[in-house]
Amino acid sequence: MAVCVAVIGKDNSPLYIGGIGNDTSTDNELSRQWLVHTALDALEERLATTNSNNATASANAARTDLRDLYLGLLYSTDTHKIYGYVTNTKIKLVLVTSSTSPSGSNIRDAEVRTALRRLHALYADAICNPFHLPGDQIISQ
């Protein structure tokens, strides 16, 4: 099950980090932030490789069309799996699932993809707010 979602801005600063779960010594909000933070490395690596791969592709436009926003599993630890998603404006969405929880160990890729797409939609809704400044932190209501 997902324990944490994060929205990270273009400049790699966190815009929103939301997590659920009991705060234990090993699994607390801070530890999830470390996970999300380090996931950025894997995410950027992934982006760089997709870009360089696509650089050989013929049309630029085709590239943006074809590029899947969902990046898949970024990396995993003993206890967590971290999935990534990046919007066309380089807003990064990160989902952390716990593999130790009963339901968390059995998550399908497609489910994560759907979840992240929904998160993307929610993010889009949030920044549609005319009073929201792009780049500001997002506050969950």
Added chain:
Amino acid sequence: MKGVDNSPADREGMTNKPIITCAGDWNLFCTLEAPLVAAIPQDSCEWRRSYGRITKFVYLEASFVKFNKDKNQSELNLLKRPIFHVYWTDCVDIEYYKTTLREDIEGWLKYLEKNNVTDWMIVLVETYDIRKTNKLLPRTTVLDKIKGDFSVKQTEDRFISVINPIKSEARSAESWRALVAKVRHFVLVAYNKALIKFEEHMREQREKRNDPEWDFCKYFILQEQLAFVLEMLCLYEEALVQYDELDALFSQFVLNSNVAESPKWLDTFKQQVTSWQAVRLTALVPQNLRELIIKKKASLLDFRSYLFQRQSAMLLLTFKPWEIASRCLTTVHNTLVELSLLGAQAVEGAAACWAHLACVETLRACERLSSTNTALEACTAMHAPLLHNAKDKLHELGKLCGLLPGSSDPSSEQLHLVVMLSAGMGDSEPNNQQSPTDRLKEALCSKNSFQQYYLELAELAMGTYKHIGRLRFARHIGRDLAAFYSELGESGKAVVFLTDALRSYEEQGWRDLAAHSRLELVAAALRMRDGDRYTKLSARIASTAELEILVRNFYFEEMMKSLRDNLADKKETVLTELNDCFQIVSATLLPSERDVYITDNKIQCRFVVESYMPKDVNCTRAAISVEVYQDKQTEKRTPVKNNKTDLSVSVGSQSNSPRRSTPDDTSENESNNLITSIRLDDLKPKNPLLNPMNITSKLHYKEDKTLQKATVECQNPKVTLKRSDSSKYRKPSATVRNNYETCFSADDIIIKPGLNDVTVEYIAKQCGKFKLGQISLIVEGKLEFLSNALVSSKMGYEVETQGVSVYLNKVEAKKDLVAGLEQEMELVVNSGSSKIEENAKIELRTSTGLHMRFVDDQSAMSRELSIPIDAIGPFQTAKIQLRLFAILQPKREKNIEHTVWLTCPWWESATEVPLHFVPPMSASWRLLTSNTRKLVHITLKSTVAHPLQFLLTDPSLDCDANTNVSDLNPKNAGDLVVASDGTTASFMWELLKDPLVKAGPMKATFSVNYRLKSAKEETSRRFSCPFDIQDYTTLFVIRTKLEPGKGSDFCRASQVCCLQLNVQRVNETEHTSLMYEVLADQTMWAVLGRTAGVITMESNSTEGQCVSLDVMPLGAGYLPLPAVRLSKYIAANTRDPKKDISAHPRLEPFSPGQVYHAGKAKQIHVLPPVPKEHVDITV
């Protein structure tokens, strides 16, 4: 015997070669086996498979066994079952065939048929006979017979004859090759069939997986056969697929067991884990593990190890070490999850041991391969996570076994655990290399070796992460290392890592992480007894909003405590960044009471500071440093018009000190560059996303006016898409303390959490332009917060000095100063920004003819005056009333200039004040002549611009002794008035001259008393005006008379008349030779003949000389007589050459009074030219 199964190699290696049985003549085959076994793998063969699977070229090997009727294996055992059957014979004798061989073959074939075997072949080995070749082929060979007996259409090609290569190698090559190819082909065909059948069986088995009796281990061994076959056929990828399927199947079972009822077979894997040997990444099949699986005694770790080793073997064979590395982590993670899910019993740390070893072994295997492989890069990327994981697991083990630094010595339980773990890892490999298992065992033995190994792994992991650009991971490990070093007591090293991490978190806005890192740093600082750092960090932590208030309060108290205890005895303050704990919101320079800031006056600056501290802090001193503002642009000081207003209006002196010479208007422009108020938000770069995008919609039309496209266009894409500065925004760090010698300051302010207004002030001592510099807040006297937030802003002010100014002003500025009258003036002293001390005196000195006195002082006027000035404070004015009197000189001049010199105690030199006076009135005179009488006419008028009236009394004209004047003025007419509105006064005197005395030049002085009409009490003053009169005696009188021409009585136009000219001498003169000129107006008179002539007057006689001229009036009416001019005639000097240079005669005029023209205003009536004999002369 070669090729027999159960060879020792079979147990270890992969010798799952296709088994081919040989029936018939075994001895014959034995001779052929060796070349056949050697020949089969020499070439690849195309393997066509059903179900549209990809055709592959594969290399085959084969092992041959003797056909054994009794030992027929089940179809479902792919490995042990013979795949292909060959019948060998070398029978050439048809008879023999008919009698015995045929039966034998028939029996063989029947047996095969019974067992549903279609993969067979009959080989007839012939001996090459040279004799035979020469003959015709025999009608029927044995092969033909066999074919005839057994062949059906599909099996025709399964009968083959081959020439024995042992006996005649040269001739046999072709047939041999055909045989080998056939064997390959048929084996593959057989495999195809077998595999299809096998796969069907496998699927069936798999479908049964939900049966309670189904056993995964059995199924595993079953499907693994397929993998083995594929591996044997060198189809490693497909073999890997088999293992992956098994892997996935197993994982699914384990995961499902968690939610659903777990199958019985899964209990096998729930058994206690007793062995956690390192995985061995070789291509060999780990038979011991396989045995365990077959015997259902494998633990989860055993099974996972086996599976991972097999998967790795496939990847090793395909040279994909990076794939192994990436799979390793997943496997490890999955296994650990599965262990916990299944709840398999194990010694604590066993899993960690296994995971660590798996990672390190994988690394080793990768390194082994990468050294020979170019795919090193791909591997390195995967190495870092492996190292990371290995390091984490080692740490876990260290924690369990009490090996971490800082922990107490291992307890007996922990020592026991080490022994248990070491035992579970199994024995090391026989070779000499130190295996990861050895290394781990060694590490678990002692703290030192553990520490060494841990640090080695961590450093390597961090280095590798850095190498592949995963800096965040590297920093994460850095934090772990920091924690480790902290425990080791090497806080200095820890601080390096933490600071590095902290900076990166700060830069990217991960505040929680930064706050956490700070907490660790502060702990390190405490251990290191770094009071400065501890205090600073405590302050920062206390102001971190992300942390809980309890933590913040704690560190706030810590900060205060540290300030009291650690820093109290320090002289210097501890410098830190202001923005950490406070935020400057805005700053304003308060405007001074006057427009400008004046030296020696207070300048105040108010800034709003937001405190993030949880409690009130006592700011012992708040200060803003002041820097001299240097104007970058070259100062263009155009010489500005001297705006000393013209002196008739403001008589005085600009009283600035010589330094301050900046004209006002330019200084205003320049000070516009300095801002007096700022909000710090304004300094931030504007968010480019907030720029309005100038977007317009456009419709594009084709030539035929139909719509081509509608577009939305952004007009300013460059503005919007401008690359933002790639350099990270860094806060200006203010760790250097500016010079606070001159600064705004305020002491002892309580700064509350939230917004605070702080007003700081200082007294300007110097003038010039200054700008605000660093802000400093000193808390509790020791901790100094510095901010350079204002430095980049051009916030500043200009200080001016205003010296004492002294003006000498007219009381009524609009009026001119009039000489000859007492004028009121005032001396104005403005103290400017400075005070005027008591007993200050201003000395005034005037130029000659100018006197002054105080207004209320009736004493005599003097040319020097000492004016005491009362003591006054800054910006006050003292006025001293004065009266000035400029003496009126008996001169006729329009302006009278005077100067006043002011000597003030605060200036070195005297200041010169020019004063400009005008005389009250001016006189003009005219000399009038009537024959020999002389009259003087004097006119007085006022020259003052402002309205002024003078009353005149006692006019007099004083002449030389020789001359008397008779006053012709009315005696009782009262006072005459001269006023500046144009009223004039006239006076007349007649000069009474003694006719006997020869008249010389005469001096006369006109004088008259005047007083202002408005001021009645004022005494009259005398105005006098001198003038000279020369050559005023009348010498000659000219009389002219016009007479009509002869024979007529009247003058008529166009008739010649006679002009009688009479010149009479009335006084003595030396001029006897005179020239007359008739200056007739040519429109009225025509002079006939000469108009001029020279006459000589007898010096003795007073008789007049008469000249008559003919003139003709040109028009009728009253015509003025022609004028006559008389001049002195000086003849050409021939006789007396020294007297005059000129050789020509010349004329000299008489002065106006010397010739009296008696007929000057005479007119004559000229009649029109009618033939009327009438001339009327009118005088």
